[in-house]
Amino acid sequence: xxxxxxxxxQGAFAEHAACTEKLGAAYVLLRKPEDAAGIDHLILPGGESxxxxxxxxxxxxxxxxxEKIKAGIPVLATCAGLILLAKEVSGGEGCFSxxxxxVQRNAYGRQLGSFSAVGDVGDISGYPMRFIRAPYVTExxxxxxxxxxxxxxxxxxxxxxxxxxxxxxxxxxDDLRIHREFLGL
Amino acid sequence: MxxxxxxxxxxxxxxxxxxxxxxxxxxxxxxxxxAAGACAVMALERIPADIRAAGGVSRMSDPAMIRGxxxxxxxxxxxxxxxxxxxxxxxxxxxxIDYIDESEVLSPADDVFHIDKTAFKVPFVCGARDLGEALRxxxxxxxxxxxxxxxxxGDVVQAVRHMRKMQQEIARIASMRTDELYEAAKELRVPxxxxxxVHEHHKLPVxxxxxxxxxxxxDAALMMxxxxxxxxxxxxxxxxxxxxxxxxxxxxxxxxFRNAPLLAELSANLGEAMVGINENEIALLMAERGK
Numbered sequence: 001x002x003x004x005x006x007x008x009x010q011g012a013f014a015e016h017a018a019c020t021e022k023l024g025a026a027y028v029l030l031r032k033p034e035d036a037a038g039i040d041h042l043i044l045p046g047g048e049s050x051x052x053x054x055x056x057x058x059x060x061x062x063x064x065x066x067e068k069i070k071a072g073i074p075v076l077a078t079c080a081g082l083i084l085l086a087k088e089v090s091g092g093e094g095c096f097s098x099x100x101x102x103v104q105r106n107a108y109g110r111q112l113g114s115f116s117a118v119g120d121v122g123d124i125s126g127y128p129m130r131f132i133r134a135p136y137v138t139e140x141x142x143x144x145x146x147x148x149x150x151x152x153x154x155x156x157x158x159x160x161x162x163x164x165x166x167x168x169x170x171x172x173x174d175d176l177r178i179h180r181e182f183l184g185l
Numbered sequence: 186m187x188x189x190x191x192x193x194x195x196x197x198x199x200x201x202x203x204x205x206x207x208x209x210x211x212x213x214x215x216x217x218x219x220a221a222g223a224c225a226v227m228a229l230e231r232i233p234a235d236i237r238a239a240g241g242v243s244r245m246s247d248p249a250m251i252r253g254x255x256x257x258x259x260x261x262x263x264x265x266x267x268x269x270x271x272x273x274x275x276x277x278x279x280x281x282i283d284y285i286d287e288s289e290v291l292s293p294a295d296d297v298f299h300i301d302k303t304a305f306k307v308p309f310v311c312g313a314r315d316l317g318e319a320l321r322x323x324x325x326x327x328x329x330x331x332x333x334x335x336x337x338x339g340d341v342v343q344a345v346r347h348m349r350k351m352q353q354e355i356a357r358i359a360s361m362r363t364d365e366l367y368e369a370a371k372e373l374r375v376p377x378x379x380x381x382x383v384h385e386h387h388k389l390p391v392x393x394x395x396x397x398x399x400x401x402x403x404d405a406a407l408m409m410x411x412x413x414x415x416x417x418x419x420x421x422x423x424x425x426x427x428x429x430x431x432x433x434x435x436x437x438x439x440x441x442f443r444n445a446p447l448l449a450e451l452s453a454n455l456g457e458a459m460v461g462i463n464e465n466e467i468a469l470l471m472a473e474r475g476k
Contacts, residue, residue, distance in 0.1 A: 009440045010203040010224060031441045046200050048224040048260055055222060055440050058433075079200070091259060106259060111283040112306055114193045132196050133261065133283070172196050 002183065005030050005039030007065070009055035011047015011080060015171035019179045036064040041074050041183065044081025046132065046169050049105065052080055053095045062095070069096055074162040076182045082165040083135055090138065099163050100142035107136045107154070107167075121157050121166075122148040124177045129156070129168035136167050186303050191328060194308030197261070197283070198329035198392035201225055201415055205405070205436050206394070208232050208419040212257035218422070221432035225261040225283070227417065228254040233290050233337030234420035234459070237469065243291045245273040248280050255280070263310070268475040269295025271304070278307045284329070285309045287322075289474035290336045290419075299475060302326030312396065314347045314472055316354035319389055320375035330389060332413070333472040334397015337420050339459040341398045341407065343472055348395055348411045359387045397472070400425070400459045402438035402451040409442035426456030 004020050006013050008029035020027045020043070028035055042065065044052075056062040069075055069085075077085045077099075084095040088102040108114065114132045121127045129151065137155035140147065148164075149157035156167035170178040186194075204224025209215040215226050230246040231239065245266045255262045261283035266273035268287055273294070277285050287300055289312050302309040303326035312333035313319035319330045332351070334344030358369055358380060366384055370377040382390045395408035396417035405416045416439055418432075425431045434451040441447055 008203070010222075012199045012202060014202070015199065031444070047202075048200070048204060050219060050260060051204055051222045051224045051436065054220075055437065058222075058437055059441070110255075110281045111194070111197055111261065111308060112278075112281050114197065116189055116193065130193065130196055132193060132200055169196070172199070 001026060002041065003028060003039050004041040004043060004183070005036055005068075006043045007045060007052070007056075007061070007081075009059060009061070010051045011045045012169065012171055013045045016043045016045050016078075019171050019176055020183070023176060023180055023183060023185055025183050025185070030061055030065070031059065033060045033064050036061065036068060039068060039073070042068060042076070044075065044077040044084055045171065046079035046081065049080035049083040049092060049095075053084060053093065056084075056095060066096055069098055069163075072162050074182060075164065076179070077163065077165040078169050078171065079132065079134055079167060082167060085163060085165050087141060088139075099158070099160055099165055100140070100145055101137045101158055101160075101165075102139035102141060103135045104138045105135050106133055107138075108134055117151050119149055119151055121178060122146075122159065124181065127170075127177065128173045128175055130172045131156070131168050134167045186306055186326065190306055191303075191326070194328035195391050197308060198310070201261070202392055203440060204415045205432075205439050206263065206415070206417045207422055207432060208417075209254060210423070212253045214423055214428075215254045215257045217429055218432060219258045219260050221429060222436035223260060223432065224415070225263055226254065226258060227263045227265065227286065227419070229265055232420040232423060233471075234339070234424050235337075236290060237337040245270070245276065245291070248276060251277075251282065252280060265291055266300075267291040267294040269293060269298050269300060271300045274300050274305060274309075278305055282307060287311050287327075289333055289471045293474050299325050310394075312472070312475070313351070315350045316358070316383070317373040317375060318476060319351060319393070320373060320379045320383070323379060323389070323391055324376050327391065329392050329394070331394040331396040331417055334395070334399070336397045336471050338398050339400040339421060339424070341400070341404045344395050344397045344399060344408060345411065347397075347472070348408060348413060351393070352412045355383055355387060355389070358383045399435075401455070402434045402448055405435045405438045406442040406448055409439055415439065421459050424459040426458075431455050
């Protein structure tokens with residue numbers, strides 16, 4: 001039985017939980033280190049990356065999650081999650097620093113710069129993308145990084161080994177294709 | 186505001202969930218709030234406790250002061266305008282504020298009409314004491330709601346009352362037969378479509394935070410357990426003995442609000458809390474402004 005861990009210290013974790021539940025997968029909300037035992041998938045939701053990073057350390061969740069990520073469990077990171085995974089962050093600090101990309105925080109400016117678009121994400125075509133004070137990838141630091149989406153010439157979705165990281169929010173749409181692909185269903 | 190812009194604005198509030206939004210009056214305080222884990226800050230010249238003490242007319246903050254705070258932090262920055270003062274709101278939109286709080290904390294500019302928030306691209310958060318007020322603000326274009334509570338008092342009683350009232354009324358609407366919803370819309374003085382949404386989803390159509398009088402990690406946990414999706418802390422932090430420590434403790438309390446052993450640890454040795462004034466000791470009830 002699959003066990004999806006969803007980081008639940010701040011942000012839109014309930015939306016990811018709803019998507020996971022709709023697909024019939026069991027999930028656990030991660031609030032303290034013990035919660036991470038036995039998870040085989042990890043979702044890092046949108047929210048404020050500075051808040052999440054601080055709480056990852058304060059709660060003690062950082063170490064067990066870092067071990068899981070290093071052990072190679074599949075990770076789906078959205079928006080703030082992309083920042084937490086990135087090796088380099090402009091306008092902020094990294095956290096797990098495992099994804100070889102450089103990311104710009106608040107890359108589209110303030111809330112007036114938030115927008116939506118429709119585009120292909122890897123093999124998934126015509127996916128509705130919600131960008132909320134979003135970051136994007138300014139530089140790919142390894143040939144092993146696969147670019148899954150570019151919107152207006154900006155890289156907004158990447159895959160590297162078992163890490164999938166997106167600037168936008170699949171959990172805010174009714175389209176479950178990204179979650180389904182991530183969970184291998 | 187087109188439908189997609191409104192959806193994006195509601196979605197920004199979703200990203201703030203499980204977080205603490207802190208009142209700050211200087212770039213230094215904003216940095217302290219950000220470092221303590223605030224998910225956003227509210228830029229204002231005077232925190233509610235000082236507004237209360239100073240009396241007189243309280244207005245939108247100086248845009249230069251707000252800009253200073255926007256430059257100091259990377260998290261979203263909110264600012265308040267007076268109820269009904271759409272020109273103040275236009276100014277806040279012009280400086281690209283992330284959220285406008287049409288707030289009863291400031292002196293109302295209009296005692297009848299609220300701002301037509303659908304005319305703006307930036308999002309609005311509004312205070313409410315019950316479901317009717319919340320849905321009326323949403324009908325006017327608010328994309329986030331907070332309880333009014335009683336700002337600047339350090340007394341949580343009104344926030345509790347407002348949150349309980351809202352949850353009770355939501356439960357009542359949810360339990361109705363569909364043919365009773367028309368009468369409910371009439372009673373609440375709100376559009377039928379919003380009542381229908383509450384009936385179907387058992388919640389408001391936008392994110393709902395607690396605000397007004399929250400001063401301790403325990404207050405924040407109380408509001409979260411009563412159904413708040415996050416909290417605003419105004420005077421409670423920078424009117425206390427050790428703002429850094431208290432801010433950080435409230436952030437952690439909101440993140441894991443049912444964990445009593447953790448709350449016990451967070452509540453210990455926080456230094457002096459905001460002194461506070463009881464609801465019945467104050468002459469001015471801000472929550473009575475703007476229904």
